Amino acid sequence: MEWLRLLILLFTFTNHVSSWGSVAAGSRWEVSQLTRELMDSAREPEFFDWLKRVRRTIHENPELAFEEEETSRLIRSELDSLEIGYTWPVAKTGVVASIGSGSQPWFALRADMDALPIQEMVEWEHKSKNPGKMHACGHDAHATMLLGAAKLLQLKSKEIKGTIKLVFQPAEEGRGGAYHMIKEGALDNIQGILGLHISPEMPVGTIGSRPGPMLAAAGRFLVTIHGKGGHAASPHLATDPILAACLTIISLQQIVSRETNPLESRVVTVGFVDGGQAGNVIPETVTLKGTFRSMTSEGLYYLQQRIKEVTEMQASVHRCTATVDFMLEKMRPYPATVNDEAMYKHAKSVGETLLGEPNVKLLPMGMGAEDFSFYAEKMAAAFFMIGTKNATFVSKTDLHSPFLVIDEEVLPIGAAFHAAVALSYLDNVDAVVTH
Structure with a gap:
């Protein structure tokens, strides 16, 4: 009788498969x-x-x-x-x-x-x-x-x-x-x-x-680099925030190129630079705005920390100071x-x-x-x-x-x-x- 039980089980299984198939077909229809x-x-x-x-x-x-x-x-x-x-x-x-x-x-x-x-x-x-x-x-x-x-x-x-x-x-x-x-x-x-x-x-x-x-997680940043204004003919009497800003922008790119696993996707982009009124005057301040992005929340947090550190240190190297605002209330980072x-x-x-x-x-x-x-x-x-x-x-x-x-x-x-x-x-x- 064992063969009969196996036959019944096979018949039941076949019916179930047929039933599942008809339900799926009906659903698709x-x-x-x-x-x-x-x-x-x-x-x-x-x-x-x-x-x-x-x-x-x-x-x-x-x-x-x-x-x-x-x-x-x-x-x-x-x-x-x-x-x-x-x-x-x-x-x-x-x-x-x-x-x-x-x-x-x-x-x-x-x-x-x-x-x-x-x-x-x-x-x-x-x-x-x-x-x-x-x-x-x-x-x-x-x-x-x-x-x-x-x-x-x-x-x-x-x-x-x-x-x-x-x-x-x-x-x-x-x-x-x-x-x-x-x-x-x-x-x-x-x-x-x-x-x-x-x-x-x-x-x-x-x-x-x-x-x-x-799509990536993303945040924004606003940097203000403070120096000491002066005449372009006497740069030694001023503290040039434009030079500090230029080196800051270059250094920010190295966060991705030198600190990020090449198999991970991250971006740091400066899309706005403002400072100065005349070609023969060193200004008091320069403003930078940019975005940073990563496919993970951990990557986004790392970029945020390094943007702050790199910016402040580059400003210091060039005898300036810098403030970094991530605009967390107005432009909340996106996951x-x-x-x-x-x-x-x-x-x-x-x-x-x-x-x-x-x-x-x-x-x-x-x-x-x-x-x-x-x-x-x-x-x-x-x-x-x-x-x-x-x-x-x-x-x-x-x-x-x-x-x-x-x-x-x-x-x-x-x-x-x-x-x-x-x-x-x-x-x-x-x-x-x-x-």
Whole structure:
């Protein structure tokens, strides 16, 4: 009878395998059907025209960090028209909307709203109306795509198995708006979160990310070197802070080149130098500003310590003094952006269904920084880049460029991707978490 028991066990195992396979196939079919429906809805002419109107309105009225009053007002107006409830203000100008049952699980989608202090150089009908300010990092598109997701999700609100939070965040550009959103409790009890950022280097219709570490931890520094002014013809009677500043800048580069393991990624860059009024006068002070970056928190702390030591010692060598300000309150250092592997795989799978496997790219690590990292420290997070490049556009392809142009075809793609990731997460939350 032993053979009979073995046969029964084999039969039972085979049935289980068949059952698992059918469930997986069914799940894939449901996700595929869902993403097609969402994409079809987002690409309907009326929907797409609305997305473009919203994006262009935001683009025309750029506002800097923690000043996003009109942008926040527009977002709330659109949410009101969709009959979606929200909390406001959060972190001064932020908005957090809710769609679904209000019960757990909670999943979040995030977009930033702030612009940059850049004068737009692109001549078009919807050019920035605020001199010296521009959406040169795509936050106008980010907010629009999230509003598009809100509209798609509201159409399916009765089918949502939990709650989706829509996080419209201020002050990503150097001011750590995400930190303040978390500090005020806006993201308490959220299990997972997705963030999107445009990439003008990737073709529209593609997305990309990577599991684990993706973007660097980053901080800023402000150095003031104090000397003794005097006439250029009598340098021995002065104490030259320009000479001290020059040697300081060179020495700071050696922290990476001579003190860092070549297999580790770190950066120290001085991007601003100010001092002096005339070519024949030695000034009293010179000011330097820069950034330091690392793929680890330990590396960032090491750079911070060495920047202070090197600067103070180089100033002393040249008979000057130096103060180093890391601007910890105004420009809080950002942690590294680290994607949760299970959340990354979930979003990647949705992206492959939405756009096709070849259009979901594995990106290399980068030394750019994002305050989405604060969310990634607190919950399972996935941060993806979404392509906006169109080969027919004559456009400089860098973020933070006054010539930035994006292909608005990205708007329905981003809206559908946001919505599909959130809905499918809530439908299969246990599978995603234990993936």
